[in-house]
Amino acid sequence: MSQHATTYVPKSAFAKWFESRLPIAGLVHSSFVAFPVPRNLTYFWTFGAILIFMLGEQIVSGVWLAMHYIPQATMAFDSVESIMRDVNYGWLLRYLHANGASMFFIAVYIHIFRGLYYGSYKAPREILWLLGVIIFLLMMATAFMGYVLPWGQMSFWGATVITNLFSAIPLVGDTVVSLLWGGYSVGNPTLNRFFALHYLLPFMIAGVVVLHVWALHVVGQNNPTGVPIKSAQDSMPFTPYATIKDVFATIVFVMFFAWWVFFVPNYLGHADNYVPANPAVTPAHIVPEWYFLPFYAILRAIPDKLGGVVAMVGAIVMLALVPWLDTSRIRSSNYRPMYRQFFWVFCIVCVLLGWLGAKPPEGGYVIASRVCTAWYFIHFLVILPVIGLFETPKPLPSSIIETVLGRKGGSGIPIGATAEPSTKG
């Protein structure tokens, strides 16, 4: 980041005095104003800004909810109902927070799949990608514990099922589970520690987001061609161009968000979670929130408990390994005719897994889950490494500006020339 700091010139005497003591204005300037952005970014590149907005929205609405919520097993459910009824605009806060979690995941999934499609994980962006996977893991933990807090039937039984998975770990499994529970079953101590952790983890996410943005600003943004910035013509300053585009995209996303909050606020939840937690009555179907369904389908596809847990964790580990599994030197799938087809097949498989995760584990659903789970891993472990070895890519544009201005004169460069310096131009 320091390489841009010189572009900031403090004007007032106070700014000069301050900057020589704490160069934070220069840091912000180099990261969010002067930062060079490829000129050809599409709206798929606005989801980073949208995600930062959603994190802020979730923290603000969550802190307000925490002022009214009671993390106590006999009172939690009623306190949530009291928020819905007696707190001024409490229904709005709660629906914002509950649907906000889903919107957060919609945005993060688009962000992840955009990265997968355009090869945003390839050198030099491996650390950037890994930090993203860590954020995703923290989000999953946060969302899971947040869903437990209303202490409805699905909260309670979801917590029971998911925490029980840890008992599959050899040797220490049972110890880990009683540590999570704070006892010998899901109960008040579990709710207490989940509340504490649910409040803590978002701030850890915010910390990793800072690292994620920092890493991004060292290696620069990828773009739809995957060709790095080579000259000043290829880029534009972050502000005002990317800023204004991000703001516009965020407003559109908030409109989408508002539709759920105001008109279909309970669509993404489960009716069972409006029934108070009852350890004596198991719901007919225990289903996690939609954003966990693909992983839940993978978990259930394996007939062995430990095997299922390993597969589920493995499904996320695959994401972390992607930078080293992909052997192609071409980033963008726009220039990878074969891989592009497999990418879309993979997307369909993920959606199917999500659908299967919501279905009871019986009959044809089990078989379909197993086929899709197998394909999920084949995609990462076979297709991704193998296809890069013999695929013939389309010719790459010689520069970003060529694609922007639509110059047809310059011929595509051969694949061998795509090797690039490890930092942006």
Add this chain to the structure above:
Amino acid sequence: MPSRETWSFAGVFGTFDTAQLQRGFKVYREVCSACHQMRIPFRTLTQNGGPQFSNAQVTALAAEYKIQDGPNDSGDMFERPGRAADYIPWTFANENQAAAANGGKAPPQLTIMAKARGYERGFPWFIVDVIPFLQYQEHGVDYIHSLLNGYETAPSDFKVPQGGYYNKYFPGHVIAMPKPLSDGQVDYPKGADGKPVVPETVDQYSRDIAAFLMWSAEPALDQRKRMGFMVMIFLGVFAYLMYYVKKKVWAPLGGEAEGLPGTAPLGPTG
């Protein structure tokens, strides 16, 4: 599958029908409350977007109930007439008493029943249900309405156990609640001609009680939809303006990359 009914509170501009909520409350009070609890304060019956009884009506209504209060200065519990701020009391002193009087299981609380029940519509309907102006959020009320109309004679090959009743819509078809409503059971407000404005039938009773339960489950529904409409208009105007601001800002660059001919399109389609 429960039949889909028309509800005044469905849709983007839906609002509760005050008269229907008042009838629904009457059904609740005269029928359901014999066994079921509803944990709302009397005062909420005066709220906007609710049954909107007058303050005097609700004060009089509350005073009909005896509420246990205390301990007083000498340490004794005592009974006093209800006030608008009190919660509607339950027929039973506690869950155990309710369970003992109802075959071993306490009747479920009705406060948020309309959101605590639903049914699967399956693919592709679950996608249609979320599309603006086609959306469907009334699974719970439709289920309640159907359930109350679903008492039938069991098919000859179906064995109904002791203490159970056959219901077409109840999961497993055996419900512990006997058929609660019958035609003419509750007197409805009469019109000028001395006849009830709406029919006094099980179908109408169940419709009204379902609507009332939707209100008790989601008392802010009217407010939410009204605010949502304003929020959408605000965001729509905001987005419209920002779109042109963005265009203007980008103009010196020759506009958006993907907007030019022969360049990368908007999506990842190559």
